[in-house]
Amino acid sequence: MRANRRVVIVPCSGIGKTFGTVSREAAYTVVEDLRPGTAELVALSLLVLGDEEARAAVAGHPTITIDGCRLACATKMVQESGFPVARSFTVLDAFRKHRDLKPEGISSLNPEGQKLAQVLAEEVAEAVDELINCYTSIGGSHADSA
Amino acid sequence: MPILPKKKVGIVACSGEEMPEGTVSRVAALKVLEELRPNDTVTICLPLFLAGGEGDRAFARFYPTVAIDGCEKRCAARATEMYSGKPAASIVVTDVVSRNSLGPIRGSRTLNEAGMQAADLVAQEVARLVDRLLGRTERAVKEAIVEEPAAEVPEDEEAAISFCSCGSGIPVQKVLVNGRVVTLIALPAIFEQFYQSGKRPGDGTTRELLEVTRIYNPIPPEEEAAYAEALAREYEKYCRKQAL
Numbered sequence: 346m347r348a349n350r351r352v353v354i355v356p357c358s359g360i361g362k363t364f365g366t367v368s369r370e371a372a373y374t375v376v377e378d379l380r381p382g383t384a385e386l387v388a389l390s391l392l393v394l395g396d397e398e399a400r401a402a403v404a405g406h407p408t409i410t411i412d413g414c415r416l417a418c419a420t421k422m423v424q425e426s427g428f429p430v431a432r433s434f435t436v437l438d439a440f441r442k443h444r445d446l447k448p449e450g451i452s453s454l455n456p457e458g459q460k461l462a463q464v465l466a467e468e469v470a471e472a473v474d475e476l477i478n479c480y481t482s483i484g485g486s487h488a489d490s491a
Numbered sequence: 492m493p494i495l496p497k498k499k500v501g502i503v504a505c506s507g508e509e510m511p512e513g514t515v516s517r518v519a520a521l522k523v524l525e526e527l528r529p530n531d532t533v534t535i536c537l538p539l540f541l542a543g544g545e546g547d548r549a550f551a552r553f554y555p556t557v558a559i560d561g562c563e564k565r566c567a568a569r570a571t572e573m574y575s576g577k578p579a580a581s582i583v584v585t586d587v588v589s590r591n592s593l594g595p596i597r598g599s600r601t602l603n604e605a606g607m608q609a610a611d612l613v614a615q616e617v618a619r620l621v622d623r624l625l626g627r628t629e630r631a632v633k634e635a636i637v638e639e640p641a642a643e644v645p646e647d648e649e650a651a652i653s654f655c656s657c658g659s660g661i662p663v664q665k666v667l668v669n670g671r672v673v674t675l676i677a678l679p680a681i682f683e684q685f686y687q688s689g690k691r692p693g694d695g696t697t698r699e700l701l702e703v704t705r706i707y708n709p710i711p712p713e714e715e716a717a718y719a720e721a722l723a724r725e726y727e728k729y730c731r732k733q734a735l
Contacts, residue, residue: 358506360517361534373600388507390566393541418538452521
């Protein structure tokens with residue numbers, strides 16, 4: 346029997362700052378464009394407030410967090426909810442690596458911000474592949490590859 | 492009580508990324524914050540709030556909040572109540588959608604037309620609630636929007652140390668307690684008020700300082716003495732500076 350192997354993405358959900366918007370945009374890019382069917386989104390607030398479906402998703406699959414800033418709310422809250430974080434990313438780190446992509450705007454990102462979200466999403470997508478491959482190599486399988 | 496900055500309303504949006512209604516809550520909140528009532532509202536960052544962000548939690552203890560939730564799970568309202576106090580008002584996007592017979596909301600990332608319409612309606616409703624909570628008339632709102640510059644979160648490090656990161660303008664101060672740095676909400680305002688009312692450093696003043704500081708900050712009973720020592724030290728410094 347094949348297991349439905351997926352990776353959960355938890356972005357920070359911050360709405361007041363540009364970096365939160367980049368984290369969300371990167372998460373959407375991964376689950377909708379780069380790895381649809383392999384990566385799924387879980388909202389941080391649902392998880393923290395004990396929603397059973399959200400908890401089951403995180404409990405059953407490796408989790409990647411995407412934080413906007415160094416406060417790392419998503420990573421902290423996933424861990425404090427009792428779940429491991431397989432990989433964590435921050436927009437701030439991505440920006441440090443790509444200083445030319447200075448994000449601006451909260452409701453809508455400037456082109457640099459959109460590009461930064463794309464670059465970050467590509468890094469996250471690679472991590473999704475690694476986690477899926479790792480699972481497959483230890484005996485699991487991925488439903489979408491069936 | 493110390494005099495704290497101008498009363499504002501905190502907007503807490505669920506922002507649930509996995510459903511279109513969560514996006515409606517986020518878009519509506521930003522519309523209120525950026526366009527409709529920029530001078531009367533601040534955002535309370537839900538993840539930071541959940542993760543123990545003292546500034547955001549303190550804001551919600553001081554000032555009224557409006558929770559905007561995507562669905563009946565009401566994460567934003569529940570979190571606000573759990574960590575600070577019951578929101579002054581609460582709106583659920585799905586209620587607004589059914590009350591206004593809007594079509595199906597689609598697009599978590601980019602809302603369809605019905606979603607944008609829902610965001611507009613929710614934002615207008617929130618703006619009305621903000622006015623009511625602040626006791627504003629329609630005319631006063633227009634004047635405030637024209638006359639007041641938009642509030643900005645200070646960029647430089649020194650200013651960030653002086654005010655909460657929630658953007659509420661509540662002053663905070665970092666002090667050393669038992670060898671660790673603790674951020675105390677409203678302390679600069681408390682010091683200012685004590686000084687202006689003629690209270691000078693001394694045992695009695697320190698006891699009073701401890702009691703007033705406790706209103707805004709959790710002080711564990713076993714650390715009272717360490718907090719008192721820190722407050723006495725900082726207040727003495729503050730008074731010396733004022734006397735210069």
